[in-house]
Structures are given as C-alpha cells and as structure tokens.
Amino acid sequence: MPPFCGSLDGRLITPRQIRCDKDTPCSNCKTAKRACSSSGLGQRPKEARQRVLISSQYERKIDQFEARLAGIESMLRELTLTITNSRTPSVSASATEHSESPRPARTASRTTTFTRHSTVNTTATPATNIHNNDQVVENDLDAFEGDSSMAAQTVFASEFLHKAVGRTSFRVPNPDMESALKALQQMVAGRQRDGASHESRFEHVLPIPPGGFRELPKPPTELIVGLLRVLKEKPPSSFTLIWIFAISADRFNESCRDVYFATEDYSLTTFAVVMGGLYFFLQEMVWFAEGAEAEELTRYQEMCRANFETALVNLPLLMPATRGSVEVLLTAAMYATEASKFTLAWRFNITAATICQNLGYHRQQPANPSPEQQRVSDRQSALFWFVYANDKCLSLRFGRCSQIQDYDITVPRALGASFVLPDPGWRVIFHQWTQHAEFLGRAYEQLYSAAALARSPQERAESAHALIRSLNAMNARLAAERAATGLATTHEALPPGTAPREKGPNPYSIGMAVISDEVMLYCAMTLVYRAIPPSGGEGTLYAECVEAARKAVASHHECMKISPNKHVDAGIISWTLLFIPFMPVIVLFCHVIETSDQEDFRRLSEFSTSLYPAATVSKAAEKFYRVCQVLTNVARLYIESKAQQDQDQEMALVGNDIDMYLSQLGFMPSQVDPLVPSRAMYGEGGMVGGEASQGIDLSNWFSGNLHVLGLVEEDMIDFEPRAWSTMAGPP
Secondary structure, X not given: OOOOEEOOOOOEEOOOOOOOOOOOOOHHXXXXXXXXXXXHHHOOOOOOOOOOOOOHHHHHHHHHHHHHHHHHHHHHHHHHHHHHHHHOOHHHHHHHHHXXXXXXXXXXXXXXXXXXXXXOOOOOOHHHHHOOOOHHHHHHOXXXXXXXXXXXXXXXXXXXXXXXXXXXXXXXXXXXXXXXXXXXXXXXXXHHOOXXXXXXXXXXXXXXXXXXXXXXXXXXXXXXXXXXXHHHHOOOHHHHHHHHHHOOHHHHHHHHHHHHOOOOOOOHHHHHHHHHHHHHHHHHHXXXXXXXXXXXXXXXXXXXXXXXXXXHHOOOOOOOOOHHHHHHHHHHXXXXXXXXXXXXXXXXXXHHHHHHHHHOOOOOOOOOOOHHHHHHHHHHHHHHHHHHHHHHHHHHHOOOOOOOOHHHOOOOOOOOOOOOOOOOHHHHHHHHHHHHXXXXXXXXXXXXXXXXXXXXXXXXXXXXXXXXXXXXXXHHHHXXXXXXXXXXXXXXXXXXXXXXXXXXXXXXXXXXXXXHXXXXXXXXXXXXXXXXXXXXXXXXXXHHHHHHHHHHHHHHHHHHHOOOOHHHHHHHHHHHHHOOOOOHHHHHHHHHHHHOOHHHHHHHHHHHHHXXXXXXXXXXXXXXXXXXXXXXXXXXXXXXXXXXXXXXXHHHHHHHHHHHHHHHOOOOOOOOOOOOOOHHHOOHHHOOOHHHHHHHHHHHHHHHHHHHHHHHHOOOOOOOHHHHHHHHOOO
C-alpha cells in the first residue's frame, strides 16, 4: 500500500491526487464532496509577509557604503603606486621617460586621478570642449613638466588631504582662517586641473579680413612717421633696451616702410615684427602721456596688440629658418612674458632656439670676415644670446632641461665691436645677463634635474658648494667690469633715488639694471643654497639660504625705490621676479612657518605690499601680488594658530591642516602619517631611507615653488574670494 502524505490542511491524501483546475469550486473538491479550499470563497487567506523597509535614510547609508568602498579602493590603489614609486625613485623613471620620448606618457597615478575627477565641472577652452568626452585626448592636453612639477608627486597626497579635510568636523574659528585653508586646498588641487590650455591662447585675436592680414586696421601713417622720428632722435630707453638685441633700429625702420609704404607684398613675419614693435613703443609713450593724448595712444596701442596677436596665431607651424623668423619669435616671447603667459613664451623661444641652431648662430664664424660680414655676424650673435638667456631662465621656471647646451656653443660670449649701443655700460649688463643665464642652467643640471635628484644629498651639497664658489668668482669679475666702465658695483654704491648716467626721462636706467641683476644674483644663491642639507639644529633650511633670500628681498626694495612709476615696476616684476622665478619669497615663507620669526614675517609682508602699485596696471603683477598675499595671510594665521594651540584645541587642528597642505606643496618636510605610508618612508628595496627622503623633499620643494609661482598663469577666478579681498588696496 502506497504511503500517505500529509496535506497542508491536515488531511491525508494520496500521491495520486488530482491537480486543481482552478474552477470555482474546483473539480477536485467536487469529487471529494467538500468545501473548496483552493479557490473561491472557501480559500484560506494568505498570511501577510513582512516587507523590507526602504527609506531615504537607508538609501543614504547605501550611498555612504559605496562611497567608502570606492575610497578604500582608491587608497589601496594609490598606496600600491606609492610603495612602487618609493622602491623605484620617480626621478630615475622620469629621466628614462624623458630620454626615450620628447613627450613622455603620463604616469598611472596621474591618469587614475584625472579619471576619478573627470566629472568636475571646470571652465574649458574651445580646445578642451572639443574633446570633453575623450579622456585620453583630454589627458594629452596637460603639459609635461618633468619631476620638478607637482603632477606626479601630489596625486596621492592631495587625494588624502581632500578626504582628511572632509572628515574635519570642528568649526573653523573665523572666516579668515577658513579662507586660508580653502586657498591652500585650491593650490594643492590646482595641479590636477588642465592648465595647459588656459594660458596658451590670446584674447585679442581678430578675424582675418577677406583681403588678407594686410587689410587689418593699422595706426595712421602720420603717427608712425612721428614715432620713427622720435626713435631716431631720442629713442625711449626701455624700448631700445629690449629691441636693440632683438632687432636693430635701422631694420625696424625698414620693416615699417615695407608695411606702410609697400610697393610689393610683405610677409606675415614682417607685419608681426612691426605691430609688435609699435605695441612696445606706444606702451612706453603712454606711460608719460596725459589726457586726450594718452587716450589716443592707448587706442592705437590696443590696435597694434590685436594685430600682433592675430599675426602670431596665423604663423605657419613650420616656420622658415630665417633671421626674420627668429626676430618675430623673440618679440612674441617678450610679449608673452609681459602678458603673464610664460608657457607660450617658452614655446616661442624654443622654436627660435631651434632656428638659431639651424642657421648656425651658435657657432664661430670664419676668420677675417669683411666689415659687412662682421656686422651681420654681430647681429646674429646678439640674437642668439638673447634666445640663450631666455632659454635658460624659462627652462628653469618649468623644471625642464634647456634647448641650447653650453658644450655646443663656440660663438664669443660678448657683443661684437660693430654693435652700436646708447651707452657702453650696456655691454657689461649684457654680459651679466648671459653669465647669470649660464649659471642658472648649470644649477638646474647639477641640483634639480632628474639625474641630480637621484644623487645622494652629500653629492648634491658638494656640487652646491662648488656652484657657490663659481658664482662668487663670476660676480667678482662682473663687478670689476662694471667698475672699469664707471658703473656702480652694488645698490649700496648708488646715490639715493638716482642712477648713474641717467639723462632725462629714463624709465629703465643702467643703475636699475645693476640692481635687478643683484636681485637675480641673490635669487640664484637662494636656489643653490636650498640644495644643501641644513646642519644639526638649523631646522629645515640652510642658514645661508635664508640669508640669501633676505638679501634678494632687500635688493628688490632698492630697485623699487629708483623706479620712476608703477609701469616700470610691472616690467621689473615680470623680468626679474617672475622670469626666473623668484624663489626667495618661498624660502622666507617656509622659514616663517617653521620658526614663527616675526622679522622675516615683516619682510614677507613688506615684499607683498611692494607689489601693489604694479598690480594695478599689470595682470602678471596682479596675480603675483595675489599669490604673495595668500602666502602672507597663511603665514600670519599659522603663527596665530601655533601660538594659541595650547589654549584652543580647534586652533591646533587648524594648524595641523595647514601643516598637511604645506607639506603637500613641498614647503615642509615629509610627514609620516600613522595610517598611510608616505613617499619619504621608503628607500631602496622598501627600507626606510633618509637620503631618499631628502631627495624627495628637495624635489617637492622645488616643484612646489614652480607650482605656486606658476599660478600667475592661471585665471584665478575660482580661488577663494576672501583670499583676494586685499586687492582693494594695500594692507
């Protein structure tokens, strides 16, 4: 007999029961003559099931879990990259990449970070908008800046800082403190934005008329004739100073005749040289004009600027190897420098350097040349050395090796005898420029290049001491040359408020050039001394490094004292403080942060204040003033937070946040977090290595300088507004 099974309602049924046909009542229940329990009114009600509670609270918790998991994944990935980079120093890897390709590929950490932040809404140029859906193409827009950039070294740190500050729950004590923290956070995060395209464009470009660039509106002929007469009889000093090495007055007159009294078509390069030269000429004329005359000259200056920019953007990609190409590229580099577009200036100058080398301007000319050959050779030599000086300074500014190598040069390092100058003292000044440029190139190669940073601190210190001895010897020779021509040797030898051989309205005198070179001298000393590890008990900075920075700031103030107006101040700032760049301000800032030295804080504050007059007339000076104001405000608030941290725990937390940001900008030694291994913890093979840490700290400090001082190329419209509130006037 087959076994019986229990039904759900307790009755015994056989396994051969008939399946319910779902009628009402069902056929099975009809046959059994019982009340239907499968359908209809006799059906047992279903038991209520417990429903899973879904609410906005649980949705938020799920989102938090996802975010935390994503954060953990990111930190693990970055931690792996950090350990890998620490075991194989990034400077060596970068050196290999740089030698294999003219434009190395991005590191993995850089690409990962860009992808993670690709949803951030940022202001983009047309070039970036075209490729906003292609991360690979977007990534290629970032300009490679070598290991001296912050790109490779602050990816992990800035991510960690963003999370750390996000976890901070305390209330910031005052708005100024909050503004300082936001400004620092924006400085650190700024390296992850694509800045290569922000400054790589001009704002005043005009559309080319149907008849070509020759149909662009130009200043009237009567004005140009008058300007050329002034140029011949009493040339403006700063215009002559800039142009005497780029293009002679005779050649400029000839180019103006070709454009304004054309008997045949002239080239785009000739048009660009004329418009660029007239722009600089009119710029200086505006400085001393008043009323309606100033308004008229300003209108024509803006017309020349628009024409010049239009000509530059329409230059061919492959420019012909001619002297005219070098002249227009040098003019473009000078214009970009004063417009705070140093990346463009560097690119223009690199092209000019390549053409100079193609033309053989860097090589000694044949012996016994004719007078005409000697004159042409002297002019070519002046062009080359101008390009050379720009190359060394701008390359240092971007942490890149220079285009022109000293071992490949045979042309004499002096102006030729046929070169006519308004004052013989300018020969000495010109020699100083080339000598200082050569020294800056050697300093970068021996102390801050990828190969130099891979050396031990002791080897770098030996190189630094040798460079200082070389710099002192060079300065002694140049001082003797200045004395032989009757020039003052230092700013202390100048009469108060005057400069030697100053004749009439002379906005940029030889005396001012002497002091400007003194500023560059102490800036170079600061750069070299920074590579020397401090002695025991000295702190982070070598004592002579801080002293050199103080002297550089003092010389800057002396230069400002004899400047006749704020327009000249702006030129000094562009060509002396930003062109190199001016690292003493960062050294003083770091020293104040480390020691809370009130006297050095006063120096930092006074330096920032001295920039304000020029900031009202120059975009480059304005941005540099803003950056220095942020550094001054941060230093002041940092000193306050450290002084109050024993009594106020919130101030201590604020000080710790500032510590973290400054560390990731390279302005403080690497700190070892108890939970996250830092780059400085690992030496060869993953072992703790002090020498590797010192090399990374020096690299971070140098790249931090380049990044912060490079903010003068950014729009700065996204920066914390309170940080710029002092732009209403000097503090």
